[in-house]
Amino acid sequence: MGFFDFGTIFFLIAAVVIFFQLRNVLGRRTGNERPPFDPYTAARKNDKDAAQKPENVVSLPRKRLAGEPAADAYVAIDAFAKPDTDLNRGLLAIKDYAQTFYRKTCGAGAKMSYEICVMAYADGDRKTLKNLLSREVYDGFVAAIGDREAKAEKIQSSFVGIDKADIVSAEMKGSEAHITLRIVSELISATRDKAGAVIDGDPETVAEVKDVWTFARDARSRDPNWKLVATEEED
Structure with missing residues (x-):
């Protein structure tokens, strides 16, 4: 009987120790525990939420990627050049072939190129001119400089x-887009001989200069x- 009592007490003590060890490891339940994750229940819940999503939710428009055609570019061409005219057809042909063509940016670039070319010619800067002119126009400029x-x-x-820079014609020649601008600029210019005497122009007077320049770019x-491919001076 004593042996039985001793064994009972021994196992009782062992059970109490094990209980407290498990309690320390697993913690106590408070009633606020997160239920175990059930992937099947979660899937059914997501399907239910999707079915109850309001139909009047509007998605934000996708941002237009660079180079994508913009419908308003064609509208702008019609607003700039009357439909069914040679200029309108030429601009539309360029836009159809080169979706990245935009009339406003082309005009701004041409005006900048015009100023650079005029000053590079006056300074005899062949390197700058070579990057902006076609071979034929470059040869003519270099000959005059020489x-x-x-x-x-x-x-x-x-x-x-520059007072004005108007596009007067446009066309596609094969894969090459051509834009012709009538440019009215103001320039102070004078040519001096080797003795320093003025032989052309006026170093103190602002003169109005009218040019018709054609620029081209392989689409x-x-x-x-865009490179300058033809020049013409208006009277």
């Missing part, structure tokens, strides 16, 4: 600004720059 240098003449120029090229 003739001037041979006579020891120099051009003194100051670019005042298949990644190069966004």
